[in-house]
Amino acid sequence: MSTESTRFENRVLETVKRCQERKDSPLIWGMEVCKCLREAELKTPSVELGEVLVSNLCFKNNNPYLWKFIEQAISSGILSAFHVLALLSSRVIPHRRTQPEAYRLYLELVVRYTFSSTQMDNVCKKKIAKSVDDTLQLSQTYEIPIVEFGHALALYFFSMIIGLIDCTLKDWGLQHSSTDKLSGVFGDGGCQIMDVESKLDHQDMRTDLHDRLHRMNSTRTVEVLGELTENRKAVVLLHLMLLNMPEKFNGLLQRLQFLEANRLASLNIKSAIARLFANIQRIRGLENHLNKRHLISILTDIGSCSSASCNSFGTTQAASWVPFDIYMETAMDGKQLPATSAIDILKELTKTLQVINRASWQETFQALWISALRLVQRERDPLEGPIPHLDARLCVLLSITPLAIARVIENEELSSFSLRESSGTGSIGSHDDHGMDERSRGTRKHGLISSLQALGQFMGLLCPPASVIIAANNAAAKAAVFISSFKNGNDGFSGRGRSVPHAKSVTSSSESSSDLGSPWSALMEGAHLAGSLKSSLIATPASSFAEIEKLYNIALNGSDEERSTAAKILCGASLSRGWNIQEHVVHFVIKLLSPPVPKNFSGPGSHLVGYISMLNAILFGMSSIDIVHIFSLHGVVPEVAASLMPLCEVFGSLVPTSGHKSSVGDEPSVSTVFSCAFLFLLRLWKFYRPPHEHTIKEGGTYTGSELSLEYLLVLRNSRIALSNSAATNKSDKVMNPHDQSLTQAIYIDSFPKFLSLVLSK
DSSP states (O other): OHHHHHHHHHHHHHHHHHHHHHTOOHHHHHHHHHHHHHHTTOOSSOHHHHHHHHHIIIIITOOHHHHHHHHHHHHTTSSOHHHHHHHHHHHHGGGTTTOHHHHHHHHHHHHHHTTOOOOOOHHHHHHHHHHHHHHHTHHHHHTSOOOSHHHHHHHHHHHHHHHHHHHHHHHTTOOOOOOSGGGGSSOOOTTOOOHHHHTOOTTSHHHHHHHHHHHHHHHHHHHHHHHHHHSHHHHHHHHHHHHHOHHHHHHHHHHHHHHHHTOOSOHHHHHHHHHHHHHHHHHHTSOSSOOHHHHHHHHTTSTTSOTTTSSEETTEEGGGGHHHHHHHHHHHHOOSOOSSOHHHHHHHHHHHHHHHTTOOHHHHHHHHHHHHHHHHHTTSSOOSSSOOOHHHHHHIIIIIHHHHHHHHHHHHHHHHHHHHHHHHTTOTTHHHHHHHHHHHTTHHHHHHHHHHHHGGGOHHHHSOOGGGHHHHHHHHHHHHHHHHHHHTTOOSSTTOOTTSOHHHHHHOSSGGGSOTTSHHHHHHTTOOSOHHHHHHHHHSOOOSHHHHHHHHHHHHHSOHHHHHHHHHHHTTHHHHHOTTTHHHHHHHHHHHHSOOOOTTOOOSSOGGGGGHHHHHHHHHHTOSHHHHHHHHHTTOHHHHHHHHHHHHHHHHHSOOOGGGOOSSTTOOOHHHHHHHHHHHHHHHHHHTOOOGGGGBOTTSOBOOOOOOHHHHHHHHHHHHHHHHHTTTOHHHHHHOGGGGGOOSOOOGGGOHHHHHHHHHO
């Protein structure tokens, strides 16, 4: 290993010397050095390259060309800014008196790149953290093990602030007595004689130039500290030091108080000191807890993160992915009814942004995941009130987003199937297209897996809200099963119909993923739905499509008591937080709102009355406003409304009698079912209604557009027409299995009694 390291170092130094002699531009330097990295099979940012360049710069080859190249390498991602600045701090600060030019250049790099972002993987982070710890001895100074990249970053930044203040005090002839270990982090080699110093002629004009630049650097140091401590990321890091190491932070305050008490005469120095002192005092005066949303957004933008949360996704600026965030927040707003589901909208948006940004599928999927994670984090501590949003946001992250990605991947497979069929017919150009398809097949699948693996870098975003930790852990376990299955060759996408849910394909690989001892296993074994089993099933999301399908059949064909219990279970945790099968729970619930006519039904009246216990349980179970939001995200509001209208028509026409009660204890009546159905329709209307104050013009006129029942039915009927027209299209059948149950159009005139009630209101 040492031989390879020496060979790499020699190759880099030869390249640097050759570029310097030719006076190449920094860009040419970067290209030449990257060749050395490729030959040594080293990734960027390169820890090894940073150590070689800094050791050569300080101070064997201290020249402007090398400084320019190091800046170019940092800005282009060849080197980690954090790593290079830490190495430079240990070498330049102690020799600031004998090397004032180098110290000045170092200060400018500190201002420009301390909080810059560099894309890197976990292996590189660990190498950088170890290198910085070995160089600055942070573990010994702070008496804690440096096990995380973030630990090294926070402690380095704090040490740099302390070191620059101590050096400035010494340069000004101010002796501050301190008993902490922080004073020796960077040492003080200002009086040491170096090889380069022996070459200086102290009798020439350079001596005066050095002294003048040294004095200017002291003032510039205080100005740099003032600029750094105003940065919001610096505020977070220093506040974390205050919370976790208050005695160390007090050492910083003592130094600043000493500096404040010994201000020099220069007005510029006084203002710079006052600025720095005010910044640190402001950190001390913060509340005990920073705003958590701001904290997450700030820390995920520091260089410890990968491209998705930093300034770039590979070659694409983060701003290019903002449409993901905008759409998700718009979906949470609930002021407009989309013509289709959030799944289809995200699918098309993902494909569009991938093309526009010229990004890889890993970058695209990673951007989508990060946007969904940020959506949840913005509501991780929801305010108490009548309209919670956490379940709806988790639905976007763990149900809508996986389904959208699944459809993007499915489109790739359908396209490749079409190309294979085309090549088989001998069509013109089919041979070339087929070869291209064979080379590109599976890129979206592997982009998905790579993006999921890369999410491990975002621990702050991956931390679930406290109220859903158990449910989130269960979802993560199912995702792990799927990834394991994918690696073993069962990708969960190809060769499977939509009878096996695609949401489940993303989060679990088989219906056997549920624990054998779970309440759902008891259900599948035929246990009676009562007592503690009933309560457990209501509180525990289902794990598979088969479990949901069995509940659906019980709700249709069981006794009154079994129907009511099955409906309650279906509308419990499986509907609100059964993310891997939520799409199918939603559609089964809608189907139960329009149950089929039993074979032995001969009238009189409506067959719906026979399902009164099940309908009552369904309507009560989906009464939460978050469930309305989930229906909206899955794009089924028109279908829900169309299912509720017949219920209002039938049960609103009946005269309540004792014969219209079920045999169970809660005894739902026809008036209860009618009231619940009618109120749910009102809830759908109010869900999409903008606030009243947003629809009033000057003068009091109303300008808002209200959602009408006619529009909902038109939207539903148009979907039916589209589904029927594409009934012979195999791909459409695969993409929309639930639409097969929509057989005929419905018009509001079909419900005259309900319509008259609405018009009378």
